[in-house]
Amino acid sequence: MVKVVLLSGSPRPDGNTYQVLEVCKKEIEKEGLEAEIISLARKDIKGCIACYRCGELKRCAINDGLNEIIDKIREAQGFIVGSPVYYGTARGDLMNALQRIGSVSRSSDNFLAWKVGGPIAVARRGGLSNTYLEMMMVYFINEMIVPGSTYWNIVFGGKTKGEALKDEEGIRTVSRFAGNVAKLIKKLYG
Numbered sequence: 001m002v003k004v005v006l007l008s009g010s011p012r013p014d015g016n017t018y019q020v021l022e023v024c025k026k027e028i029e030k031e032g033l034e035a036e037i038i039s040l041a042r043k044d045i046k047g048c049i050a051c052y053r054c055g056e057l058k059r060c061a062i063n064d065g066l067n068e069i070i071d072k073i074r075e076a077q078g079f080i081v082g083s084p085v086y087y088g089t090a091r092g093d094l095m096n097a098l099q100r101i102g103s104v105s106r107s108s109d110n111f112l113a114w115k116v117g118g119p120i121a122v123a124r125r126g127g128l129s130n131t132y133l134e135m136m137m138v139y140f141i142n143e144m145i146v147p148g149s150t151y152w153n154i155v156f157g158g159k160t161k162g163e164a165l166k167d168e169e170g171i172r173t174v175s176r177f178a179g180n181v182a183k184l185i186k187k188l189y190g
Contacts, residue, residue: 001034002033002034002077002185002186002189002190003033003034003035003036003075003076003077003078004028004033004034004035004036004076004077004078004079004080004116004117004181004182004185005035005036005038005069005072005073005076005078005079005080006021006024006025006035006036006037006038006079006080006081006082007037007038007040007069007073007079007080007081007082007094007097008021008037008038008039008040008041008082009040009081009082009083009084009090009091009093009094009097010039010040010041010082010083010084010091010122011040011041011042011091012041012161013039013041013042014161015084015161016084016122016155016157016158016161016162016163016164016165017082017083017084017120017122017164018037018039018041018082019161019162019164019165020082020120020122020155020157020164020165020170020171020174021037021080021082021120022037023165023171023174023175023178024080024082024120024174024175024177024178024181025037025178027175027178027179027182028078028178028179028181028182030179030182031179031182031183031186032182032186033078033182033185033186036072038069038072040091040093040094040097043064043065043093044064044093045064045065045066045093045094045096045097045100046062046064046096047092047096047099047100048096048099048100048103049061049062052107054100054103054104054107054108055107055108057108058104058108058109059071059104059108060100060103060104062100066097066100066101069097069101070100070101070104073101073111073112073115074109074111076115077115077116077185077188077189078115078116078117078181078182078185079112079115079116079117079144080117080118080119080120080178080181081094081098081117081118081119081120081135082119082120082121082122083119083120083121083122083131083135084121084122084123085121085122085123085124085126085127085128085130085131087127088126088127088130088131089127089130089131089134090121090131090134090135094135095134095135098135098138099138101138102138102141102142105142106141106142110142110143112142112143112144113142113143113144114143114144114145114188115144115145116144116145116146116147116181116184116185116188117139117144117145117146117181118136118139118144118146118147118153118177118181119131119132119135119136119138119139119153120132120153120154120155120174120177121135121153121154121155122154122155122156122157122164123154123155123156123157124156124157124158124159125156128152128154128156129152129154132152132153132154145184145188147177147180147181147183147184148177148180149173149174149176149177149180150172150173150176151169151173152173153173153174153177154170154173155167155170155171155173155174156170157170
């Protein structure tokens with residue numbers, strides 16, 4: 001079954017970032033693909049320790065739950081990541097995860113190459129573009145395919161749960177993006 005993994009970098013299991021990814025999940029499922037949201041909430045994802053064992057192990061040497069996520073991403077054809085913006089950038093644990101996922105891919109079987117997806121940033125005000133670009137770097141260095149939308153994948157939403165869903169333009173943008181991810185996967189992978 002063709003599948004897209006959506007990774008929520010929010011510490012809130014059902015906060016704005018997760019809710020935005022639920023919108024994306026529905027769009028992907030409308031296209032007949034399977035989609036799964038994985039949340040980093042309540043996980044303690046460590047940073048890369050540069051041990052260089054991932055090439056030999058084909059997984060990360062750190063056992064903090066990220067390898068199970070890597071296994072799901074490896075089997076999927078699509079990968080979307082969402083992050084809230086804290087202090088103008090993506091959450092640290094999410095970037096830890098993305099950097100380690102990318103390191104395992106690049107050091108082993110290059111499983112991220114040609115996966116379709118992209119990042120989504122959710123914030124109250126500033127730092128959206130920085131966060132979006134910070135996450136985008138992971139996609140491009142891993143030879144991934146990022147389809148466009150009608151704007152950049154940024155959604156305004158603050159501390160209050162459900163606030164991001166009120167950003168009509170942002171939700172339209174990420175909905176279109178998720179639909180484009182699904183359509184491109186169908187063209188590439190049937």
